[in-house]
Amino acid sequence: MNLSITLVLIIVTVAASLYAWNKPEVLQKWMFNPYKIYTDKEYFRFLTSGFIHQDYMHLFFNMFTLYFFGPIIEQTFGYLYGTVGLVLYVVMYLLAIVLSGVKTYIKHRHDPGYNSLGASGGVSAVIFSAILFAPTNDIYLFAILPVPGFILGVLFLIYSYQSSKGSGNRINHDAHLYGALFGVLFTILVYPGVVPHFIEEIASFRLF
Numbered sequence: 001m002n003l004s005i006t007l008v009l010i011i012v013t014v015a016a017s018l019y020a021w022n023k024p025e026v027l028q029k030w031m032f033n034p035y036k037i038y039t040d041k042e043y044f045r046f047l048t049s050g051f052i053h054q055d056y057m058h059l060f061f062n063m064f065t066l067y068f069f070g071p072i073i074e075q076t077f078g079y080l081y082g083t084v085g086l087v088l089y090v091v092m093y094l095l096a097i098v099l100s101g102v103k104t105y106i107k108h109r110h111d112p113g114y115n116s117l118g119a120s121g122g123v124s125a126v127i128f129s130a131i132l133f134a135p136t137n138d139i140y141l142f143a144i145l146p147v148p149g150f151i152l153g154v155l156f157l158i159y160s161y162q163s164s165k166g167s168g169n170r171i172n173h174d175a176h177l178y179g180a181l182f183g184v185l186f187t188i189l190v191y192p193g194v195v196p197h198f199i200e201e202i203a204s205f206r207l208f
Helices: 005-021 024-030 034-040 045-051 056-081 083-099 102-108 120-133 149-163 173-190 194-203
Strands: 138-141 145-148
Touching: 005 024, 005 045, 005 056, 005 083, 024 045, 034 045, 034 102, 045 083, 056 083, 056 120, 056 173, 083 120, 083 173, 102 173, 120 149, 120 173, 120 194, 138 149, 145 149, 149 173, 173 194
Parallel strands: none
Antiparallel strands: 138 145
């Protein structure tokens, strides 16, 4: 049985979350805590926090989304660059998790009470990479309402930006925003031809 890279990422994330939930000290150790990173140099938290989640709903939403969008990028990058493309897919996902936390680290490095966790940075990068390749394809909001990908993407960025101004704990809206932006940048760097393709798709789009 050949496991896809996306499925491997999902299995590892589910296993890590379940393990951390059963060991509170591990959950605390793996969370994204900018203060601990700053004072104790625990840089591993940039990555480990992307493999644990707050609860079953948080885990399900991120992994359900990755399950649908991950194979699109896995297959596209694989088609474009073979095995190297599959490596690039993993690199994008992991780097998105790490780099999407930089803004939060800068903002909260003096706040010992701030924590966040979840794969949202990596998942957002995958979603927006997929939107670049198929901007007019419908994405079903709440699994019911079809919205063209590029329109939903803009709404998502606006929502994430506005939400990042709040004081909510653990679920990091900055990670959503910067993970998405990183996914766009990484995809363009990997395959610059996606830009004229995206523009052409948008130019020919008709809502009705």
